[in-house]
Amino acid sequence: MILxxxxxxxxxxxxxxxxxxxxxxNVIAVDDIPIGHKIALTQIAEGDKIIKYxxxxxxxxxxxxxxxxxxxxxxxxxxxxxxxxxYNPVTIQAxxxxxxxxxxxxxxxxxxxxxxxxxxxxxxxxxVNKIAEKLVSLTAAENVHTFVHPxxxxxxxxxxxFTQQIxxxxxxxPNAAGVLIxxxxxxxxxxxxFRTVLGEWDSDRVKFLNTQDVQDEIAEGLKLIxxxxxxxxxxxxxxxxMSELIVGLKCGGSDGLSGITANPLVGCFSDKxxxxxxxxxxxxxxxxxxxxxxxxxxxxxxxxxxxxxxxxNNFKEYFVKHGQEIYENPSPGxxxxxxxxxxxxxxxxxxxGGNSYxxxxxxxxxxxxxxxxNLLQGPGNDIVAVTxxxxxxxxxxxxxxxxxxxxxxPVPTVKISSNxxxxxxxxxxxxxxxxxxxxxxxxxxxxxxEFFNYLLSVASGHIQTxxxxxxxxxxSIFKDGVTL
Numbered sequence: 485m486i487l488x489x490x491x492x493x494x495x496x497x498x499x500x501x502x503x504x505x506x507x508x509x510n511v512i513a514v515d516d517i518p519i520g521h522k523i524a525l526t527q528i529a530e531g532d533k534i535i536k537y538x539x540x541x542x543x544x545x546x547x548x549x550x551x552x553x554x555x556x557x558x559x560x561x562x563x564x565x566x567x568x569x570x571y572n573p574v575t576i577q578a579x580x581x582x583x584x585x586x587x588x589x590x591x592x593x594x595x596x597x598x599x600x601x602x603x604x605x606x607x608x609x610x611x612v613n614k615i616a617e618k619l620v621s622l623t624a625a626e627n628v629h630t631f632v633h634p635x636x637x638x639x640x641x642x643x644x645x646f647t648q649q650i651x652x653x654x655x656x657x658p659n660a661a662g663v664l665i666x667x668x669x670x671x672x673x674x675x676x677x678f679r680t681v682l683g684e685w686d687s688d689r690v691k692f693l694n695t696q697d698v699q700d701e702i703a704e705g706l707k708l709i710x711x712x713x714x715x716x717x718x719x720x721x722x723x724x725x726m727s728e729l730i731v732g733l734k735c736g737g738s739d740g741l742s743g744i745t746a747n748p749l750v751g752c753f754s755d756k757x758x759x760x761x762x763x764x765x766x767x768x769x770x771x772x773x774x775x776x777x778x779x780x781x782x783x784x785x786x787x788x789x790x791x792x793x794x795x796x797n798n799f800k801e802y803f804v805k806h807g808q809e810i811y812e813n814p815s816p817g818x819x820x821x822x823x824x825x826x827x828x829x830x831x832x833x834x835x836x837g838g839n840s841y842x843x844x845x846x847x848x849x850x851x852x853x854x855x856x857x858n859l860l861q862g863p864g865n866d867i868v869a870v871t872x873x874x875x876x877x878x879x880x881x882x883x884x885x886x887x888x889x890x891x892x893x894p895v896p897t898v899k900i901s902s903n904x905x906x907x908x909x910x911x912x913x914x915x916x917x918x919x920x921x922x923x924x925x926x927x928x929x930x931x932x933x934e935f936f937n938y939l940l941s942v943a944s945g946h947i948q949t950x951x952x953x954x955x956x957x958x959x960s961i962f963k964d965g966v967t968l
Contacts, residue, residue, distance in 0.1 A: 486523060487922070489744060490538030495522040495554050497536075497740050497822070499922050508551075515553035520740025520822035520886070520903070522554040534559055537743065539775075541828035554824070561825045563774055563811040566800050571789040574781040576839055579752075580759035582726075585936075588944035589724040590661065593686065597728045598658035599879045599943045601719050603628040603712045604894065605664045606654050608678050609636030609671035612695055616666050619705045625713045631894055631959040637671040638968035644672055648681045649849030650961045653875035655682060655690060656851075659895055661719055662689050662712030664705065669696030688715050721945065727761030729943060730852060732873030732881040732893075733836040734767065736866050737815065739886030739902055740822025743832025746884035746902040746918040751838035752932040753882070753939065754857065758840045763855045765846070765876050766837040768864035769799040773811060774827030775834040779859070784841045791845035795861055802964070817887045836884065848962055852877045866891050867960035874959075880942060880949075888913055892951025894959060896942055899950060915949050 486496040486508050502508070502517040510525065517523050522536065528548040533540040542559040552558075590598040603625065605616045616630035631654070635647045651673070655663050667675040675694050682690075691708040695701040733750060735742060754764040772779060776796045783789035803810045814823045823829045843856030849872075852858050862872040870881050870893035881893050886902040888910045901907040904919035916938060920926045941947045951957065 487744065488525065489536060492538045493535045494524065494526045494528060495534055495536055496525055497521070497744060498523060499741075511551045514549060514551040517553050518822070522740065522822065522824070524548045524550055524552045524554050526550055533562070536828060537831045539827070539831055541774075541831065542825040555822075556819055556824050559824045561774075561811050561827060563827060565810060566797050566804075569777065569780055569793050571783070571786055572781050573783065573789075576782065576841055578759060579839065580756045582760045585726045585760060585940065586723045587726065587729060587940050588721040589728070590658070590719045590721060591724070592658050592719075596658035597724050597879075598661070599729075599945070600659040600896070601627065601661045601716050602659060603662045603664070603709060603716060604654060604657075604660040605630035605666055606651055607631075607633065607636070608651065608665060608667040608673045608675060610634040611637070611668045611671065612666050615695060615701055615705070618702060619664075619666075619709060622702065623706060623709050625709065627716070628709060628713070629894070629955075629957055631957060633959055633961060635961055635963075636673040639672060640966050640968065643963050643965040643967075646849055646963070647961055648673055648678060650871060650875045650959070651678070652681045652683075653849065653851060653877075654894065654959075655685070657874065657877070657894070659879060661716035663691070664708050664712060665690065665692045666705065667692070667694045669694045725761070726757065727855065729757060730763040730765065730877050730879050731757060731939075732765045732767070732870070732876070732878030734866070734869050734873060734881055734883045735771070735833050735836060736883060736885040736889045736891070737817040737887030738821055738823050738829060738832060738884075739818075741902040741919065741922060742821075742884060742886045743828075743835055744902075745921045746886070746900045747832050747835040748928065749918045749921070749931060749935060750836040750882050750884055750900060752928060753838075753935055754836065755838035755840050756932060756936055758838070758856055761855055763852055763858065764837065764840075765852060765858045765860050765873055765878055766834070767860040767862045767869050767872055768833060769795060769861060771826075771830050771833040771864045772796060773800075773830055774825075775830040779834060779837070779842060782840070782842050784843050784856075788842055788845060792842065792859060795845050795859055799861070821886050836882070846876060848872060849875060851875070862962060865960070867958050868962050870897060871959040871961065880939070882939075884918070890951070890954065890956050891958060892949070892954070892956040894957050896949040897951040898939065898942060912954070913950055
């Protein structure tokens with residue numbers, strides 16, 4: 485069985501393993517083709533564009549006959565260096581009518597809303613990581629979490645600023661009802677310095693402990709955690725409008741079905757959330773390369789268009805500065821899953837953003853302030869990206885994958901498999917199976933409604949994600965400078 489994604493495509497995707505000689509709709513296979521990979525539907529001359537999703541994903545490096553296997557051995561990227569862009573806005577028709585939906589969340593005194601009521605230990609420096617872990621292991625409370633990292637000292641310039649921005653965003657995140665800021669005392673990011681980037685804080689919600697200043701840091705830390713647990717107990721869930729929900733959009737190792745099942749499903753949810761006045765955040769800038777003009781056309785105005793152009797070209801300059809190819813091919817796992825070029829990866833990845841207008845573009849470490857679909861500066865690296873989305877204000881992260889990963893952010897991280905085989909193989913990793921769009925021929929509208937209701941249950945605390953159940957919570961901060 486094969487799927488032609490767009491009527492203009494000259495390749496199709498294998499929905500099951502194809503054996504040489506198999507008779508398929510309008511073509512006979514001349515090669516063995518793994519599931520998720522591409523088969524040529526027509527004669528493709530050397531140099532001709534290969535079309536998938538209705539757009540070029542590269543050019544043929546050799547003659548390709550109908551029924552042949554199309555992959556990295558006979559396709560190359562069409563992408564080049566930094567480009568000039570023209571604003572060509574598109575008109576978007578709303579696909580969803582907002583209904584009266586809400587989730588059960590926690591209202592905070594500053595007006596923010598959380599979907600969890602946890603205690604977070606935020607370390608100003610990596611030197612206190614083990615102290616933080618010991619505090620978590622010794623406390624009687626079950627909702628206390630810490631997030632180890634190696635940063636906070638011996639950093640200069642922008643790297644130091646990034647560390648402070650991300651950690652400050654953690655402290656201020658509304659999923660944390662209480663925060664213990666744990667420092668050493670001699671680090672660059674010492675507590676007094678860190679206070680200057682925090683903004684205003686509630687002394688009942690945020691506690692500080694400089695471990696060099698006390699004799700028994702464990703005893704003092706446990707006392708402060710007890711106070712924070714007592715403070716968190718004051719909050720109870722109440723109905724919150726969907727317009728207050730902020731969701732981060734991320735994909736991990738992809739396969740040939742990612743752009744057909746999981747990513748479009750997340751895009752449909754994003755559009756539906758935005759129709760309710762909610763907010764989605766799309767990051768992984770390198771995985772916009774090749775699909776950026778589609779995003780630029782959806783910019784709500786010229787200001788957002790210019791910010792999108794800067795987002796793309798500044799990240800290309802980052803590659804150039806380090807002497808790297810801008811259009812490096814996808815990872816080995818992506819290639820094994822059926823992704824041949826960065827354009828193919830990007831055209832699938834950006835579908836997570838649905839079809840809504842782009843309302844704003846955020847710098848790395850910036851917190852979302854405009855409802856609707858936001859673009860966020862940052863790399864595609866999984867741990868860095870989920871940390872970045874959390875810091876931007878995402879209450880949860882929707883993480884599509886065709887390969888599988890146990891990774892989780894500090895916030896609930898919903899793993900959506902692109903294929904049913906992965907969901908069956910890794911049920912302890914995967915939260916939702918989008919592969920049923922193919923394996924069970926489910927309709928996208930029906931699955932979107934099911935997914936929407938599932939995520940309402942996650943937001944309301946009725947369901948814990950697998951990363952929460954496994955306590956897989958990690959952070960990593962983007963770095964580009966000198967370490968002393």
